[in-house]
Amino acid sequence: MTTTQGLDRDGCIAREGSLDRVPPAFAPVVAAARERIAAAFAPDRLHSVYLYGTVPRGTAVPGVSDLDLLLALHHEPTAADRAGADALEAALDGEFAQVNGVGVVLAGTGTLLGELERHDLGWFVACLCTPLLGEDLAARLPRYRPTSLLARETNGDLALVLPRWRERLAAAGTEAELRSLSRAVSRRLVRTCFTLVMPRWGGWTSDLAASAEVFAGYYPERATQARLAAAIARTPTTDRAALATLIDDLGPWLAAEYAAAHGVKAPRP
Structure with missing residues (x-):
C-alpha cells in the first residue's frame, strides 16, 4: 500500500x-x-x-x-x-x-x-x-529505498552519455532526428536531476514535471533548466539552442554534482 x-x-x-x-x-x-x-x-x-x-x-x-x-x-x-x-x-x-x-x-x-x-x-x-x-x-529481487546507492547505480553514468549526445546533435539533419534526441536528452536529464536529490527528499516519483519541481527546491539556480527539460520531455523540440543548453550547460554541471554527491556508477562490460 x-x-x-x-x-x-x-x-x-x-x-x-x-x-x-x-x-x-x-x-x-x-x-x-x-x-x-x-x-x-x-x-x-x-x-x-x-x-x-x-x-x-x-x-x-x-x-x-x-x-x-x-x-x-x-x-x-x-x-x-x-x-x-x-x-x-x-x-x-x-x-x-x-x-x-x-x-x-x-x-x-x-x-x-x-x-x-x-x-x-x-x-x-x-x-x-x-x-x-x-x-x-x-x-x-529485494525491496528498495531511496538511497544514495540507488541514485549512483541508476544515473551515475551521465558523463559517459554527454559526448554521444553532442555527436548526435551535430549529425542531426532532420526534424525527426532532433525530436528523437530532444526526447532522450530531456527525459534522462530530468530523471537525473530528480535522483540527485532523491535521498534528501526521501521518496520516489516518475512524473517528470514533479521531478523537476522536487529538484528545483534544492537547486533553485538550476530550476529554469530543469523545467525546460521537463517541458521538452512532454513536447520534443527541434530547437538546437535549447538542446545545446541542456547538453552543454546543464549536463556537465549535473554530471559533476552527481559524482560529488553519490559517486560514479559501477562500470558495465
Whole structure:
C-alpha cells in the first residue's frame, strides 16, 4: 500500500503502475502486445513481459504517449530477438493510432537478477515495471529505498552519455532526428536531476514535471533548466539552442554534482 511520496508504509519504494490503471483507450494495444509477444517469442526464449511508463501508471494520453515494454529472456538477447522486437514495435505502432511510438527493451534474466544490475535494472523491474506475462521477477529481487546507492547505480553514468549526445546533435539533419534526441536528452536529464536529490527528499516519483519541481527546491539556480527539460520531455523540440543548453550547460554541471554527491556508477562490460 502506498502512503506518501511513492513509498509504502515500510519506507520502501512502492511498485508503481498496474494493469487496472491502463486507460481504456490503451487496453486494445496492451491486449495486442500480450498476444503478439506470446506468438513471436517461444516459451524457451521468453521468461516474462512487463509494461512500464505512463500506460500502466494510468496517465497516458492518446496520440501523445508511447507504449513501453520490457521482455525478459531466458538467455541474453540475440540479433534474432532484436529483429523480432523491432518487427513488433513497427506493427503495433502502425496499427494503433493512440500510441505515439512503441519501445521494446530486451534483457536476459541473468542480467536482470545479477548483482551488477541489482540497483539499476533489477530495481527497475521491481519498482517501475508492471507484469504482463510470465513469472514476475520482482519476487526474486529485494525491496528498495531511496538511497544514495540507488541514485549512483541508476544515473551515475551521465558523463559517459554527454559526448554521444553532442555527436548526435551535430549529425542531426532532420526534424525527426532532433525530436528523437530532444526526447532522450530531456527525459534522462530530468530523471537525473530528480535522483540527485532523491535521498534528501526521501521518496520516489516518475512524473517528470514533479521531478523537476522536487529538484528545483534544492537547486533553485538550476530550476529554469530543469523545467525546460521537463517541458521538452512532454513536447520534443527541434530547437538546437535549447538542446545545446541542456547538453552543454546543464549536463556537465549535473554530471559533476552527481559524482560529488553519490559517486560514479559501477562500470558495465
